[in-house]
Amino acid sequence: xxxxxxxxxxxxxxxxxxxxxxxxxxxxxxxxxxxxxxxxxxxxxxxxxxxxxxxxxxxxxxxxxxxxxxxxxxxxxxxxxx
Amino acid sequence: xxxxxxxxxxxxxxxxxxxxxxxxxxxxxxxxxxxxxxxxxxxxxxxxxxxxxxxxxxxxxxxxxxxxxxxxxxxxxxxxxxxxxxxxxxxxxxxxxxxxxxxxxxxxxxxxxxxxxxxxxxxxxxxxxxxxxxxxxxxxxxxxxxxxxxxxxxxxxxxxxxxxxxxxxxxxxxxxxxxxxxxxxxxxxxxxxxxxxxxxxxxxxxxxxxxxxxxxxxxxxxxxxxxxxxxxxxxxxxxxxxxxxxxxxxxxxxxxxxxxxxxxxxxxxxxxxxxxxxxxxxxxxxxxxxxxxxxxxxxxxxxxxxxxxxxxxxxxxxxxxxxxxxxxxxxxxxx
Ligand SMILES: CC(C)(COP(=O)(O)OP(=O)(O)OC[C@H]1O[C@@H](n2cnc3c(N)ncnc32)[C@H](O)[C@@H]1OP(=O)(O)O)[C@@H](O)C(=O)NCCC(=O)NCCS
Numbered sequence: 001x002x003x004x005x006x007x008x009x010x011x012x013x014x015x016x017x018x019x020x021x022x023x024x025x026x027x028x029x030x031x032x033x034x035x036x037x038x039x040x041x042x043x044x045x046x047x048x049x050x051x052x053x054x055x056x057x058x059x060x061x062x063x064x065x066x067x068x069x070x071x072x073x074x075x076x077x078x079x080x081x082x
Numbered sequence: 083x084x085x086x087x088x089x090x091x092x093x094x095x096x097x098x099x100x101x102x103x104x105x106x107x108x109x110x111x112x113x114x115x116x117x118x119x120x121x122x123x124x125x126x127x128x129x130x131x132x133x134x135x136x137x138x139x140x141x142x143x144x145x146x147x148x149x150x151x152x153x154x155x156x157x158x159x160x161x162x163x164x165x166x167x168x169x170x171x172x173x174x175x176x177x178x179x180x181x182x183x184x185x186x187x188x189x190x191x192x193x194x195x196x197x198x199x200x201x202x203x204x205x206x207x208x209x210x211x212x213x214x215x216x217x218x219x220x221x222x223x224x225x226x227x228x229x230x231x232x233x234x235x236x237x238x239x240x241x242x243x244x245x246x247x248x249x250x251x252x253x254x255x256x257x258x259x260x261x262x263x264x265x266x267x268x269x270x271x272x273x274x275x276x277x278x279x280x281x282x283x284x285x286x287x288x289x290x291x292x293x294x295x296x297x298x299x300x301x302x303x304x305x306x307x308x309x310x311x312x313x314x315x316x317x318x319x320x321x322x323x324x325x326x327x328x329x330x331x332x333x334x335x336x337x338x339x340x341x342x343x344x345x346x347x348x349x350x351x352x353x354x355x356x357x358x359x360x361x362x363x364x365x366x367x368x369x370x371x372x373x374x375x376x377x378x379x380x381x382x383x384x385x386x387x388x389x390x391x392x393x394x395x396x397x398x399x400x401x402x403x404x405x406x407x408x409x410x411x412x413x414x415x416x417x
Contacts, residue, residue, distance in 0.1 A: 045312045061309045
């Protein structure tokens with residue numbers, strides 16, 4: 001069963017919150033991981049790994065740097081679902 | 083076909099580590115000392131890696147010198163001398179001779195001749211690979227006392243302008259003596275490799291390239307830091323968990339967790355993945371010593387013992403992982 005954009009955003013917000021301590025409602029589509037949420041590249045790899053597990057998708061390391069905003073990640077994950 | 087049957091060697095039921103010793107490069111190199119050429123800062127390096135200083139050896143000190151000093155300390159700790167040793171294993175990726183092996187020269191320096199002697203190339207997993215070999219040699223009756231050394235002079239393979247790995251690296255050696263035991267002392271080794279990720283931690287070019295094009299200069303190390311971070315943090319924790327399961331112990335039984343000292347953030351993530359209780363002493367020698375590859379686990383173990391964070395007879399979960407990619411984990415009883 002494929003996850004909707006809304007479900008992916010909600011799941012991602014939980015993962016980001018767990019990693020950073022930010023409230024889930026701070027994780028909005030237009031937020032930049034680095035500039036707005038203060039997530040460095042190692043934390044980003046951690047978030048990506050948890051997202052892969054949660055949504056059953058593969059996010060290759062070389063694609064991670066293209067995920068600038070939360071919205072980029074949501075689009076990538078919904079698109080990567082088979 | 084001969085009608086004769088041959089005898090096969092058999093050894094003691096159990097092996098254990100009898101003594102551990104280590105030495106660090108004599109020079110303390112601060113983050114400020116390495117930050118300039120990579121446009122970095124003390125704060126950045128601490129935040130990303132947990133490294134405060136790394137220890138590096140002087141120009142005259144060799145991998146063999148480091149190995150010998152560590153080996154002598156391990157022999158002392160075990161109450162043995164060179165002539166008690168009948169096999170010597172040196173794990174290193176920074177020894178300058180293709181042949182003969184460092185181990186043969188080291189055996190001679192220690193008066194351990196005619197011990198069997200060979201080197202192991204397993205990068206940051208070199209020490210735990212060595213312990214796996216030593217355990218097997220002792221229990222098969224092939225050797226009685228095995229000296230395992232992890233020794234690196236990483237500073238010979240760094241590029242001060244490289245942002246990917248050079249600033250993490252330090253020099254040192256750690257050694258252990260493995261011998262027969264009345265009780266189980268080394269749990270099953272869980273090990274493996276993933277050569278599909280051979281490029282994740284690499285040498286800039288092969289020595290043969292240098293012969294073709296001398297302009298290339300001395301090869302140094304590089305890594306894809308995020309790939310290695312993800313692999314180490316998330317794929318190595320299940321390996322460590324499997325080593326506990328195969329040894330028949332649970333996280334609550336472990337006295338010390340001694341992962342390869344690559345990055346404090348990897349160590350913290352592994353603790354989370356493994357759900358290790360607060361009672362477990364965690365090796366964090368990287369803060370002072372940096373990443374010394376094959377030497378990091380015995381150096382960190384020796385520190386935990388010296389600081390009294392764990393004692394003789396406690397269990398340590400150790401896992402080495404690095405270039406190859408290769409890895410090996412086992413639970414051991416501390417000497
Ligand atoms: C090496 C490591 C510290 C690099 O950190 P990183 O966060 O992955 O670095 P990145 O390449 O993503 O760079 C992130 C930012 O920091 C900058 N940066 C990279 N290296 C830097 C350094 N050494 N100092 C200062 N800034 C640096 C980059 O320019 C980049 O800035 P930008 O976002 O403005 O472009 C990190 O990946 C690491 O330690 N990984 C674990 C690997 C390991 O321990 N291996 C041991 C082998 S067993």
